[in-house]
Amino acid sequence: MIKRIFILLAILGLxxxxxxxxxxxxxxxxxxxxxxxxxxxxVNDLNSQNVVTAVIVTYRGLxxxxxxxxxFLATAGVGFLLRKKKTSLKSRGSSELLQTGSQFLFVLIIxxxxxxxTHGHLTPGGGFxxxxxxxxxxxxxxxxxxxxxxxxxxxxxxxxISGAFYxxxxxxxxxxxxxxxxxxxxxxxxxxxxxxxxxxAIPLIYSLIGLKVGSxxxxxxxxxxxx
Amino acid sequence: MIFALILGFLLLIIGIYGMLTQKNLIKIIIGFSIVDTGxxxxxxxxxxxxxxxxxxxxxxxxxxxxxxxxxxxxxSALVLTAxxxxxxxxxxxxSFVIKxxxxxxxxxxxxxxxxxx
Numbered sequence: 001m002i003k004r005i006f007i008l009l010a011i012l013g014l015x016x017x018x019x020x021x022x023x024x025x026x027x028x029x030x031x032x033x034x035x036x037x038x039x040x041x042x043v044n045d046l047n048s049q050n051v052v053t054a055v056i057v058t059y060r061g062l063x064x065x066x067x068x069x070x071x072f073l074a075t076a077g078v079g080f081l082l083r084k085k086k087t088s089l090k091s092r093g094s095s096e097l098l099q100t101g102s103q104f105l106f107v108l109i110i111x112x113x114x115x116x117x118t119h120g121h122l123t124p125g126g127g128f129x130x131x132x133x134x135x136x137x138x139x140x141x142x143x144x145x146x147x148x149x150x151x152x153x154x155x156x157x158x159x160x161i162s163g164a165f166y167x168x169x170x171x172x173x174x175x176x177x178x179x180x181x182x183x184x185x186x187x188x189x190x191x192x193x194x195x196x197x198x199x200x201a202i203p204l205i206y207s208l209i210g211l212k213v214g215s216x217x218x219x220x221x222x223x224x225x226x227x
Numbered sequence: 228m229i230f231a232l233i234l235g236f237l238l239l240i241i242g243i244y245g246m247l248t249q250k251n252l253i254k255i256i257i258g259f260s261i262v263d264t265g266x267x268x269x270x271x272x273x274x275x276x277x278x279x280x281x282x283x284x285x286x287x288x289x290x291x292x293x294x295x296x297x298x299x300x301x302x303s304a305l306v307l308t309a310x311x312x313x314x315x316x317x318x319x320x321x322s323f324v325i326k327x328x329x330x331x332x333x334x335x336x337x338x339x340x341x342x343x344x
Contacts, residue, residue: 007247011240018236025232028276028299035299042300043284043293051282051300056307067308074315081322124283128311194285213311220318224325 047190048121048199056126057202057209061183065166068212072163075216082223094145102144109137117210121199127206131213138218142225150222159215162208169201169208231272238265250335252324256317263313267306274302 031039042054056064116123117130141148173184185200192198238261245258275298282300284293328334 004248007244010247011244014240014243018239022232022236025229027228030276031294031297031299035301036294038300039282039284039294039297043290049284051284051297052303052307055300055304060304064308067312070312071315074319077319078322081319081326122285124281126307128307132311132314193290217314220315224318224322 043193046185046199046202047193048185048202049194050121050123050126053121053126053202053206054199057120057205058183058185061170061205064209065170065183068163068166068209071213071216072159075219078220078223093147098144102140106137106141109140110134113137113210113214117207118203119196120206120210121202122194122196127209128213130210132217134210134214135217135221139221142221150218152219152222155215155219155222158211159219162211162215166205166208166212169205228272228275231268231275235265235268235272238262238268241265250337252327252334252336253321255336256320256324259320260313260317263309263317267309270302270306270309274299 038055038059039051041059042048042051046054046058048054048058113130113133115130116125116133117127120126120130138150169187170183172187173181176187177184183205185202185205188200188204190198190200196203242258242261242263242265245261246255249255249258279296279298280288282297282303284290284297288296324334327339331338333339
């Protein structure tokens with residue numbers, strides 16, 4: 001009983017903390033200075049149609065690199081905790097209809113995922129969304145066939161290669177442009193606004209992020225499916 | 228969108244309440260996910276500007292006047308990264324729960340007293 005009262009008090013305190021913020025909150029009527037510069041820069045300097053992508057890949061590129069590292073650490077943690085594979089229970093196996101259907105859908109979902117991360121600078125979407133979509137394709141395969149085994153070497157290879165190339169592309173910025181230009185997309189020609197091959201290295205970097213996120217989350221799902 | 232802001236805070240409080248009251252480890256993780264979602268809604272609604280469109284400068288937006296036509300892109304970018312991190316952290320927590328259950332055959336938090344004082 002005393003615990004309930006404490007919990008209610010904590011919730012009440014939380015509400016009291018949030019109330020002034022809610023009461024005094026005023027929505028912006030215009031973009032702030034930093035946001036305006038991001039929008040202007042994305043249109044004029046980077047040729048990237050999607051401003052969010054420009055912010056993630058270029059202006060806050062170092063944050064994104066750190067975030068990919070956090071994702072890698074989480075994957076490593078899951079892999080460390082669930083490393084002992086139990087003897088897989090021999091199930092009857094799914095029907096041929098289910099297997100054929102899932103393999104047919106698998107290709108389509110992978111294609112959609114690749115489309116989303118290569119068009120990250122043009123349309124809503126990008127590496128993270130595309131990577132998650134690719135993972136759902138693998139999840140479909142796991143759900144449709146419980147005896148499925150993935151080749152971990154390929155997953156590991158894709159993940160390390162994309163992570164390494166991400167950093168190498170960032171270092172090319174330092175090498176070709178200047179000391180302050182880590183992850184600058186201007187190392188490649190910026191192209192025409194609104195075309196697939198535009199915005200310099202942004203599509204390349206986002207594709208690498210997509211591959212990395214896809215392979216990492218696939219590893220997580222595969223480890224969890226083995227338990 | 229003051230309603231979205233209120234909804235976000237409501238979800239935040241519901242999630243924290245769930246995390247404090249529930250005994251089942253899986254339910255605590257669900258509470259964490261609700262807090263996560265509430266935070267995302269709050270951040271996105273802070274960046275909203277009435278009558279403006281998504282920060283994607285396609286043919287529907289005047290290129291010269293782009294700054295006055297779009298909502299704030301920074302909260303969207305922050306939430307995009309927060310969602311992926313939330314997913315990874317949830318996966319890590321769930322694998323901890325799997326290990327704990329394999330060891331002690333219990334999902335109730337009352338059975339784990341090693342860190343209690």
